[in-house]
Amino acid sequence: MSALGGPAQTGGVQPPTTMGLALSIVLIIVALALAFFLVQTAGLIALVGIIVGGVLIAFGVHFVPVGGAPAAMGQAPGIATGVAMLAAGAGLAGLFGGAWAAPFGFAVALAGGAVGGGLLMAITCTMVNVIYVFGMGIPAASGKVAKDPITGDTFPEYKSQGTEGHGLPFISWVGGVIGGALGGLGGTLIYLELLDIYQTQLPVILNATVEQIASVAISLAGIFAVGMFLMNAVLAAYNITGTIEGPHDPKFKRFPRAVIAAATASAVAGIFAIALLELVGVF
Amino acid sequence: MSVKVEVGAGGIPHNQILIYGLVGSLVLIYLTYLNTITNTQYFSFFGGLAAVAALIWGTDTIKHLCSYGLGTGVPSAGMIALGSGVVAAIFGATTGIFAPIVTIIVAAIIGAVAGLMANHVVRMDIPVMIVSLIELAIVGAMTVLGLTAMACGTFEFLGMITGTVEFLGFTVQTYETSVIGGSIVAVIFMLGAIAIQHSFNACLGPGEKQDRTLMLAAECGFLSMITVAIISFAFIGFLPALVALLISIIGWIYTYVKYIELSKRDAYAWLDAKPILEPKGGA
Numbered sequence: 001m002s003a004l005g006g007p008a009q010t011g012g013v014q015p016p017t018t019m020g021l022a023l024s025i026v027l028i029i030v031a032l033a034l035a036f037f038l039v040q041t042a043g044l045i046a047l048v049g050i051i052v053g054g055v056l057i058a059f060g061v062h063f064v065p066v067g068g069a070p071a072a073m074g075q076a077p078g079i080a081t082g083v084a085m086l087a088a089g090a091g092l093a094g095l096f097g098g099a100w101a102a103p104f105g106f107a108v109a110l111a112g113g114a115v116g117g118g119l120l121m122a123i124t125c126t127m128v129n130v131i132y133v134f135g136m137g138i139p140a141a142s143g144k145v146a147k148d149p150i151t152g153d154t155f156p157e158y159k160s161q162g163t164e165g166h167g168l169p170f171i172s173w174v175g176g177v178i179g180g181a182l183g184g185l186g187g188t189l190i191y192l193e194l195l196d197i198y199q200t201q202l203p204v205i206l207n208a209t210v211e212q213i214a215s216v217a218i219s220l221a222g223i224f225a226v227g228m229f230l231m232n233a234v235l236a237a238y239n240i241t242g243t244i245e246g247p248h249d250p251k252f253k254r255f256p257r258a259v260i261a262a263a264t265a266s267a268v269a270g271i272f273a274i275a276l277l278e279l280v281g282v283f
Numbered sequence: 284m285s286v287k288v289e290v291g292a293g294g295i296p297h298n299q300i301l302i303y304g305l306v307g308s309l310v311l312i313y314l315t316y317l318n319t320i321t322n323t324q325y326f327s328f329f330g331g332l333a334a335v336a337a338l339i340w341g342t343d344t345i346k347h348l349c350s351y352g353l354g355t356g357v358p359s360a361g362m363i364a365l366g367s368g369v370v371a372a373i374f375g376a377t378t379g380i381f382a383p384i385v386t387i388i389v390a391a392i393i394g395a396v397a398g399l400m401a402n403h404v405v406r407m408d409i410p411v412m413i414v415s416l417i418e419l420a421i422v423g424a425m426t427v428l429g430l431t432a433m434a435c436g437t438f439e440f441l442g443m444i445t446g447t448v449e450f451l452g453f454t455v456q457t458y459e460t461s462v463i464g465g466s467i468v469a470v471i472f473m474l475g476a477i478a479i480q481h482s483f484n485a486c487l488g489p490g491e492k493q494d495r496t497l498m499l500a501a502e503c504g505f506l507s508m509i510t511v512a513i514i515s516f517a518f519i520g521f522l523p524a525l526v527a528l529l530i531s532i533i534g535w536i537y538t539y540v541k542y543i544e545l546s547k548r549d550a551y552a553w554l555d556a557k558p559i560l561e562p563k564g565g566a
Binding site for chain 1: 353354355356358359360362363365366367368369370371373374377378379380381389392393396397399400401402403404405406407408440441444457458459461463464465466468469472
């Protein structure tokens with residue numbers, strides 16, 4: 001892009017290098033072993049939950065229709081902002097929903113997270129289209145496919161010349177909601193696993209009741225969930241490099257790379273989060 | 284996004300800023316330990332200054348990384364920096380006096396994994412990616428640790444999770460009125476993230492000058508410091524918090540005035556807006 005070079009913008013998907021794959025597998029196994037060694041079975045289950053959560057986030061980000069700066073000018077379909085911002089919005093809304101529902105049990109909390117994230121994306125996508133159609137006066141037309149896979153609407157006759165499409169077609173709306181739900185689900189899963197660990201360990205270390213340390217445990221689990229969410233979302237954003245229209249976009253097929261990267265990054269960040277309280281009082 | 288990211292040449296070499304930022308933030312964070320030695324809280328503001336030093340370094344790193352055209356927008360780099368940094372900072376804080384050094388090591392590990400994943404699995408293939416993500420994770424971690432130390436007067440984990448409440452004349456120890464228990468760390472997370480991602484995002488383009496971008500980074504850092512200084516009234520004594528607030532405000536005014544000066548230096552022309560005077564006797 002600039003004179004210095006830049007990421008390869010080729011059409012084909014470059015597979016991960018052998019070194020990258022080997023490193024991922026080794027790091028995940030080492031992290032799982034460490035989790036088992038430090039916190040026994042509970043740690044192992046928690047780290048598996050964190051890895052699954054990270055994978056869900058990275059996979060979910062690929063569904064979200066990200067338009068970036070061109071979308072703001074009506075020259076590309078999607079929501080007019082970057083991947084990291086959209087994923088953060090959907091993920092944090094999901095996390096709030098899940099954290100609120102945490103006392104009602106594991107399944108309800110996960111559902112709360114998914115509904116929270118999905119709802120935020122549904123509202124965002126709807127209002128984006130309201131602004132596109134009634135504010136900017138542009139119809140929804142995808143540039144990547146000729147026909148909407150769900151409604152069967154055709155696009156080429158509505159697409160303006162010189163653009164990659166514009167507006168937010170129905171398939172992108174559906175993708176956004178699925179992406180938000182998956183992101184919220186993943187973020188909530190990370191939060192619940194960490195909360196479980198801290199609520200077991202903190203009362204022992206601080207010699208206090210579960211109620212007394214509740215605020216510390218919730219805050220720690222929450223901030224780590226946010227941190228890991230953003231790490232995974234940005235790795236997925238790097239995988240997309242720029243804009244994506246949703247599940248029908250050819251770029252969607254790149255998701256396995258982001259899934260591997262997110263699993264490894266979550267495993268490494270997760271092991272530090274799980275082992276957080278091991279060193280308290282040692283020094 | 285096919286937005287061309289342009290950076291100005293010249294200025295201080297990046298490696299020099301790296302050394303200043305790393306050593307500077309480490310020394311400044313350790314200066315908050317004077318609180319423990321002298322049994323006062325007057326040295327808390329050094330934590331904020333450490334964050335400013337780290338932010339200046341981080342902005343220069345983002346400038347280096349984003350000159351390759353990531354395609355995801357500049358803020359994503361700030362998000363991954365703080366996302367991986369917050370895990371490292373809180374993990375490091377549990378190691379007592381070694382906290383800043385352990386934080387740097389843990390942040391480097393998480394950043395290296397994220398960088399290796401980005402280059403070898405997601406295949407960004409950017410030469411400076413791994414080094415930049417290591418640097419950014421350290422910057423994010425030092426920012427969180429510095430601002431947290433500023434808010435509660437210590438960089439040790441037990442100090443971050445315990446606070447005191449006056450109740451009927453008795454001083455009671457609680458976990459709820461603490462920096463982590465009160466979720467202040469989430470506010471600090473966002474204050475750091477906004478400070479790190481704004482400067483280069485605002486200054487990039489033709490005619491970008493290093494001194495102007497870094498001055499804006501310092502200005503953003505001091506602006507975050509003001510907020511943290513106000514927060515610190517809740518956790519440290521009135522006078523130490525007032526000292527911190529005064530230092531942040533003085534720092535902010537100085538950097539703001541300097542930044543406006545540099546902006547006028549680099550601008551082609553500017554208009555000093557003056558109020559429109561009403562003509563005498565009516566129009």
